[in-house]
Amino acid sequence: MQSEPETVCNVAISFDRCKITSVTCSCGNKDIFYCAHVVALSLYRIRKPDQVKLHLPISETLFQMNRDQLQKFVQYLITVHHTEVLPTAQKLADEILSQNSEINQVHGAPDPTAGASIDDENCWHLDEEQVQEQVKLFLSQGGYHGSGKQLNLLFAKVREMLKMRDSNGARMLTLITEQFMADPRLSLWRQQGTTMTDKYRQLWDELGALWMCIVLNPHCKLEQKVSWLKQLKKWNGVDVCPWEDGNHGNELPNLTNALPQGANANQENLGQCKSLEYQHLPAHKFLEEGESYLTLAVEVALIGLGQQRIMPDGLYVQEKVCRNEEQLISKLQEIELDDTLVKIFRKQAVFLLE
Numbered sequence: 001m002q003s004e005p006e007t008v009c010n011v012a013i014s015f016d017r018c019k020i021t022s023v024t025c026s027c028g029n030k031d032i033f034y035c036a037h038v039v040a041l042s043l044y045r046i047r048k049p050d051q052v053k054l055h056l057p058i059s060e061t062l063f064q065m066n067r068d069q070l071q072k073f074v075q076y077l078i079t080v081h082h083t084e085v086l087p088t089a090q091k092l093a094d095e096i097l098s099q100n101s102e103i104n105q106v107h108g109a110p111d112p113t114a115g116a117s118i119d120d121e122n123c124w125h126l127d128e129e130q131v132q133e134q135v136k137l138f139l140s141q142g143g144y145h146g147s148g149k150q151l152n153l154l155f156a157k158v159r160e161m162l163k164m165r166d167s168n169g170a171r172m173l174t175l176i177t178e179q180f181m182a183d184p185r186l187s188l189w190r191q192q193g194t195t196m197t198d199k200y201r202q203l204w205d206e207l208g209a210l211w212m213c214i215v216l217n218p219h220c221k222l223e224q225k226v227s228w229l230k231q232l233k234k235w236n237g238v239d240v241c242p243w244e245d246g247n248h249g250n251e252l253p254n255l256t257n258a259l260p261q262g263a264n265a266n267q268e269n270l271g272q273c274k275s276l277e278y279q280h281l282p283a284h285k286f287l288e289e290g291e292s293y294l295t296l297a298v299e300v301a302l303i304g305l306g307q308q309r310i311m312p313d314g315l316y317v318q319e320k321v322c323r324n325e326e327q328l329i330s331k332l333q334e335i336e337l338d339d340t341l342v343k344i345f346r347k348q349a350v351f352l353l354e
């Protein structure tokens with residue numbers, strides 16, 4: 001093993017109500033995932049909570065100091081960080097000593113160590129800029145050089161977050177969607193009247209599927225749903241926003257465009273789901289007597305399959321509809337029927353025959 005020279009990193013991690021809300025590390029590593037040093041420190045804190053001293057917010061500590069101690073504190077601070085801190089220290093000193101300066105118009109001072117107030121939203125640290133940069137980079141590579149795979153990994157990450165009910169899931173998907181919408185190729189294709197590539201279309205499909213998971217989540221608050229709806233409508237109103245079939249309306253159906261990879265991806269998904277067991281989960285908050293998530297899901301699936309709809313235009317989206325129906329049917333076949341479920345089947349069958 002090659003030994004690397006040992007480097008010392010300064011890591012700062014802020015917590016709020018059991019979540020890591022911000023991290024900084026002097027290694028300067030830019031990624032959407034935490035660097036090794038942050039992970040190491042977090043693990044250390046989890047394994048040896050007694051070894052990591054808990055500090056009061058700095059404003060509290062300063063409050064306990066008298067005039068001399070404060071003088072000493074500031075002078076030492078400036079001595080240790082002489083070159084970095086001195087310009088700011090002198091600027092602040094000038095402002096504080098000037099009667100009419102802005103700093104003297106407000107009472108108190110900010111304290112970055114104090115954490116959020118109880119009403120503030122708390123969520124896991126997510127480096128928004130990094131997400132934006134990475135998505136932009138992957139999109140600019142047009143799905144080649146593994147960038148499509150990287151984007152799918154990001155989608156998988158969003159899926160994982162949604163599963164954990166991490167509010168960053170929607171936040172991250174919003175950032176990803178913004179980059180997709182800003183992709184310069186959209187307007188290029190629009191101008192030339194060409195369709196987007198299959199690879200790209202699959203990514204848009206995944207994006208849509210994830211948004212569906214978010215807006216259908218029964219645990220999310222009404223005001224959140226309202227704000228997402230507003231956001232989705234805004235994106236939809238942008239004229240380069242692709243249609244569901246990935247076209248801008250006037251392409252001829254093309255059999256060779258028919259998505260072999262997407263079909264594979266779906267099979268994989270189904271493979272994973274097969275290990276699931278379906279059962280009735282009570283959900284008193286949302287449902288009526290005798291209903292469970294499973295009964296509702298079965299009912300919705302049957303309604304979806306039973307409905308007569310007009311086939312959408314475009315081969316791609318037609319294939320998608322067929323594939324979705326096949327998926328629904330195979331899911332229904334996996335479910336073991338009990339009396340309640342048989343009743344639902346009977347009810348829907350009667351509706352269809354009428």
Ligand SMILES: [Zn+2]
Nearest residue numbers: 025027035037
């Ligand atoms: Zn680091």
